Amino acid sequence: MSADARIFDAWCAPGWSGVAASAGPGPAxxxxxxxxxxxxEPPDLALSxxxxxxxxxxxxxxxxxxxxxxxxxxxxxxxxxxxxxVGRRFLDEGDPLRGEALEVMPGTTGLSPAMCRKVxxxxxxxxxEERLEALLRAELPDPGALDGFxxxxxxxxxxxxxxxxxxxxxxxxxGSVPGVSTTSLVRxxxxxxxxxxxxxxxxxxxxxxxxxxxxxxxxxxARAAAVVYWPGGDDAFGAxxxxxxxxxxxxxxxxxxxxxxxxxxxxxxxxxxxxxxxRVSFAVLGRAALAGGVAASAASxxxxxxxxxxxxxxxxxxxxxxxxxxxxxxxxADALTDAFRSLESELPSGRMDDAEASAVQQLxxxxxxxxxxxxxxxxRSGTSSPWTVVVEPGGGLVPSCPGRMVRVVPxxxxxxxxxxxxxxxxxxxxxxxxxxxxxxxxxLAESLARVGVLRMVPVAEVAFPPxxxxxxxxxxxxxxxxxxELDAGPG
Amino acid sequence: MRNEASxxxxxxxxxxxxxxxxxxxxxxxxxxxxxxxxxxFRHQLAWNDVYRRFCAGRSATAGSVTSWRDIPAVPTxxxxxxxxxxxxxxxxxxVFRTSGTSRGSERRGEHVVPDVALYRAAALPGLAARVLxxxxxxTDPGVEDRPGDGLRIPxxxxxxxxxxxxxxxxxxxxxxxxxxxxxSSSGWFVDPASGLRAEAFGRALEVAAAGGRPxxxxxxxxxxxxxxxxxxxxxxxxxxxxxMETGGFKGRSRSVEKADLYGALDASLxxxxxxxxxxxxxxxxxxxxxEPVLGPPPMGGRAPAEPGTRWHVGPPWVRTRVLDSxxxxxxxxxxxxxLCHLDLANLGSVACVLTEDVGVEVGGGFRxxxxxxxxxxxxxxxAMEELVEAAGER
Numbered sequence: 001m002s003a004d005a006r007i008f009d010a011w012c013a014p015g016w017s018g019v020a021a022s023a024g025p026g027p028a029x030x031x032x033x034x035x036x037x038x039x040x041e042p043p044d045l046a047l048s049x050x051x052x053x054x055x056x057x058x059x060x061x062x063x064x065x066x067x068x069x070x071x072x073x074x075x076x077x078x079x080x081x082x083x084x085x086v087g088r089r090f091l092d093e094g095d096p097l098r099g100e101a102l103e104v105m106p107g108t109t110g111l112s113p114a115m116c117r118k119v120x121x122x123x124x125x126x127x128x129e130e131r132l133e134a135l136l137r138a139e140l141p142d143p144g145a146l147d148g149f150x151x152x153x154x155x156x157x158x159x160x161x162x163x164x165x166x167x168x169x170x171x172x173x174x175g176s177v178p179g180v181s182t183t184s185l186v187r188x189x190x191x192x193x194x195x196x197x198x199x200x201x202x203x204x205x206x207x208x209x210x211x212x213x214x215x216x217x218x219x220x221x222a223r224a225a226a227v228v229y230w231p232g233g234d235d236a237f238g239a240x241x242x243x244x245x246x247x248x249x250x251x252x253x254x255x256x257x258x259x260x261x262x263x264x265x266x267x268x269x270x271x272x273x274x275x276x277x278x279r280v281s282f283a284v285l286g287r288a289a290l291a292g293g294v295a296a297s298a299a300s301x302x303x304x305x306x307x308x309x310x311x312x313x314x315x316x317x318x319x320x321x322x323x324x325x326x327x328x329x330x331x332x333a334d335a336l337t338d339a340f341r342s343l344e345s346e347l348p349s350g351r352m353d354d355a356e357a358s359a360v361q362q363l364x365x366x367x368x369x370x371x372x373x374x375x376x377x378x379x380r381s382g383t384s385s386p387w388t389v390v391v392e393p394g395g396g397l398v399p400s401c402p403g404r405m406v407r408v409v410p411x412x413x414x415x416x417x418x419x420x421x422x423x424x425x426x427x428x429x430x431x432x433x434x435x436x437x438x439x440x441x442x443x444l445a446e447s448l449a450r451v452g453v454l455r456m457v458p459v460a461e462v463a464f465p466p467x468x469x470x471x472x473x474x475x476x477x478x479x480x481x482x483x484x485e486l487d488a489g490p491g
Numbered sequence: 492m493r494n495e496a497s498x499x500x501x502x503x504x505x506x507x508x509x510x511x512x513x514x515x516x517x518x519x520x521x522x523x524x525x526x527x528x529x530x531x532f533r534h535q536l537a538w539n540d541v542y543r544r545f546c547a548g549r550s551a552t553a554g555s556v557t558s559w560r561d562i563p564a565v566p567t568x569x570x571x572x573x574x575x576x577x578x579x580x581x582x583x584x585x586v587f588r589t590s591g592t593s594r595g596s597e598r599r600g601e602h603v604v605p606d607v608a609l610y611r612a613a614a615l616p617g618l619a620a621r622v623l624x625x626x627x628x629x630t631d632p633g634v635e636d637r638p639g640d641g642l643r644i645p646x647x648x649x650x651x652x653x654x655x656x657x658x659x660x661x662x663x664x665x666x667x668x669x670x671x672x673x674x675s676s677s678g679w680f681v682d683p684a685s686g687l688r689a690e691a692f693g694r695a696l697e698v699a700a701a702g703g704r705p706x707x708x709x710x711x712x713x714x715x716x717x718x719x720x721x722x723x724x725x726x727x728x729x730x731x732x733x734x735m736e737t738g739g740f741k742g743r744s745r746s747v748e749k750a751d752l753y754g755a756l757d758a759s760l761x762x763x764x765x766x767x768x769x770x771x772x773x774x775x776x777x778x779x780x781x782e783p784v785l786g787p788p789p790m791g792g793r794a795p796a797e798p799g800t801r802w803h804v805g806p807p808w809v810r811t812r813v814l815d816s817x818x819x820x821x822x823x824x825x826x827x828x829x830l831c832h833l834d835l836a837n838l839g840s841v842a843c844v845l846t847e848d849v850g851v852e853v854g855g856g857f858r859x860x861x862x863x864x865x866x867x868x869x870x871x872x873x874a875m876e877e878l879v880e881a882a883g884e885r
Binding site: 352354355357358361362363364365366368369370371372373383384386 | 540541542543544545548549564566568569571572575816818827828847849861
């Protein structure tokens with residue numbers, strides 16, 4: 001590790017008397033080497049990770065549970081104000097908290113500085129007081145249900161209901177999209193559920209910074225949360241992970257299918273598991289999108305692909321283009337190429353490790369050879385930037401490679417699309433649409449919904465759904481609470 | 492046209508066989524290598540339409556490529572989708588297939604070999620220099636078949652025989668060795684269907700141990716692991732015996748550190764790590780790379796007896812570059828990158844192959860530091876492996 005590599009403390013546990021919530025490695029941390037970086041990339045950032053064994057994990061969980069009564073006693077709307085007060089700082093250009101976030105994000109996420117800025121703006125938008133309150137009201141709809149039993153809006157209804165968060169929750173995030181784990185932490189506190197958050201490596205910075213800032217102004221509230229990073233699958237942390245899983249009433253996980261399968265095996269039948277597994281998204285372009293401004297349509301699609309360097313569950317991997325076979329799809333691919341090129345200056349691609357870059361080389365070369373062999377495939381790519389545009393009529397949602405790679409699939413009619421994607425039904429998520437008239441879109445949406453699609457929005461909107469979006473089909477707060485009913489009886 | 496192609500191929504193949512017959516310790520100067528490599532390239536451009544169009548797409552033509560370093564590389568993955576052949580008019584003499592990965596749904600790569608004699612000519616010299624005991628065949632590692640030359644020794648192969656596995660390039664290579672240097676007690680101890688022929692192997696080891704001649708035991712690493720896991724009674728093979736092991740663990744059997752494996756082989760067979768050689772090769776390349784632990788030290792020196800800091804060297808007719816994974820430009824010496832091999836023995840297919848192996852340049856050769864394929868997908872966005880699996884479920 002280079003002598004001037006900076007170290008970011010990948011943990012924050014305000015309520016745990018065993019470890020201070022301030023920066024600086026204590027006696028029980030391990031320094032994790034940064035991934036190898038190249039000279040033209042952001043500087044190294046090493047992580048200091050808390051050493052956690054089973055006993056210390058147990059003590060940590062104990063301290064979090066102990067914060068629950070205090071949390072339950074705080075009115076929900078006060079919690080909204082407290083969280084929103086910190087959240088909005090990430091959007092404030094003059095605030096050192098935003099400055100620090102933007103400084104450490106490139107070195108921890110692998111995204112370019114410009115992309116980090118865009119992602120932070122998009123994610124933190126939902127951390128303000130106004131948006132948090134809107135989220136509560138969208139889902140509950142009476143925030144008072146988090147404070148006590150509330151009456152139904154229907155005056156004839158006798159039953160009163162209360163939304164109860166878990167007594168201790170364990171959240172694990174994938175790390176592919178920064179900000180996701182902070183949103184998860186915020187939601188948990190909103191529903192008054194103490195939590196331990198283990199962020200994925202690419203998403204350690206924001207939740208740590210958020211919780212540190214919260215501890216500065218709301219120490220009691222902050223004591224109900226802890227953010228601790230450790231490398232997934234690392235045997236040294238296995239016992240701690242088992243302990244935390246055994247203690248949690250609720251486990252929230254964002255990750256690959258394998259991670260989710262592993263968690264399912266390890267949690268008790270009585271532990272609720274909210275798992276956001278692998279998802280794939282795509283776009284559909286009606287004739288109208290190609291008839292008029294092809295450049296504008298292409299720019300919109302390219303941006304949707306480029307955001308998060310296509311690592312998000314919402315990121316399109318393919319775009320089905322309604323093309324009557326007149327070469328319009330090749331023209332669209334050319335326009336996409338131009339759009340990706342210019343996006344490289346506005347929103348440069350982030351880092352890829354050798355494995356990811358190798359996958360790009362392998363796939364590109366293979367597609368070029370298949371095209372040379374006479375298959376109906378065309379490939380356009382940036383030489384040293386990792387974007388690739390493939391036109392493949394026989395293609396679809398098929399194996400892809402990392403980075404900004406998109407398949408353009410010409411179809412005669414968009415109505416063919418549901419059948420072509422049905423095979424991946426359980427993994428489908430977002431469909432970005434463009435140039436499809438309202439009536440037709442309604443019918444198409446019904447067919448797509450039937451095969452498993454969960455969200456259909458204009459292409460320009462795919463990246464940052466509102467926070468009350470029914471993520472993977474269910475409201476995010478609804479997934480975190482259990483509703484308790486009280487019927488006091490007649491009279 | 493076809494006859495012309497075939498004639499050109501035969502002429503070049505003959506020239507290459509002569510080159511290979513010089514052995515792996517006779518250096519081939521940069522200019523000489525360049526000259527032949529460019530002729531091989533032009534041959535492939537002329538007779539392999541797919542490769543020519545691919546090269547044209549990368550602005551590489553017979554006229555524009557003036558150095559072997561500018562020859563475009565074909566990714567190994569392409570062998571799973573296409574037959575890449577540069578010898579029209581010749582019926583393939585062999586089609587080798589990759590072993591496939593842990594995911595059964597993935598396609599197997601195919602390497603079409605128009606001329607098996609060229610493969611044999613490329614494979615024997617490396618084996619002779621880097622695996623065989625000094626007393627065997629050293630005087631004549633060439634391709635001319637002169638049975639009876641030099642001492643013949645037992646070759647115990649933890650592989651299916653070439654007859655049982657006609658699409659295995661590894662079995663074919665071992666077959667060349669057995670035919671050239673193996674005595675009548677040589678054998679094949681893996682059944683393609685049922686796996687290790689453990690009892691037979693055990694008996695062969697006992698016979699070999701009592702025989703007094705050095706023995707060569709050849710096999711894949713995971714077959715050796717299976718043998719060790721059986722916990723059979725150890726034998727002491729005669730002094731000078733050696734082991735050639737190859738292949739990684741690619742999701743099959745358990746992953747075992749080299750030092751542990753070699754220690755276990757020493758205990759089980761009586762062959763010390765100093766005489767255990769790893770071979771790095773692939774279906775897509777007809778030449779092989781060996782750790783220079785045995786035989787004459789190459790220019791970069793001999794590799795240490797203990798595994799862990801070894802490296803591999805190839806024959807003089809192969810040049811390996813370490814390329815930046817983003818740009819495919821060579822990395823500064825000592826920096827890691829993707830291994831790209833230009834193998835003249837691949838005359839009949841494509842000579843320049845980009846692997847998914849990550850390595851660093853070391854002492855005249857390279858050290859493989861990792862495998863870039865099958866990278867763990869990041870987060871919630873579906874990646875290649877999962878799409879393949881998900882699509883396969885339906």
